[in-house]
Amino acid sequence: MTAFNEVPxxxxxxxxxxxxxxxxxxxPSINVTRSRLGxxxxxxxxxxxxxGRYQKRINAL
Known part of the structure; x- marks a missing residue:
């Protein structure tokens, strides 16, 4: 979440x-991250x- 908070x-x-x-x-590292992002x-x-594209929700903390 830090990366998403740094670049809203x-x-x-x-x-x-x-x-x-x-x-x-x-x-293997990429697959673990995909799972976590999901x-x-x-x-x-x-x-x-x-x-394969993820972004922070506007109303998320």
């Missing part, structure tokens, strides 16, 4: 988010604005 309104792709956070870009979408913190 920005739409991130998973690999771009990994680069922004300095995380490894190997496929959970944040279901909890209402993020919205998925397209396939």
């Amino acid at each position: 309104g920005k739409v991130f792709r998973v690999r771009e988010l990994h680069g922004h956070l300095g995380l490894p870009t190997d496929e 959970r944040l979408v279901r909890q209402g913190f993020l919205e998925q604005s397209g396939r």
Whole structure:
């Protein structure tokens, strides 16, 4: 959520988010992040604005 708070309104792709956070870009790491982002979408913190594109919900904390 920190990356989304730092750049409000920005739409991130998973690999771009990994680069922004300095995380490894190997496929297992990417899949874990996809899973976590999906959970944040279901909890209402993020919205998925397209396939593989995530952004912070406007009304999220």
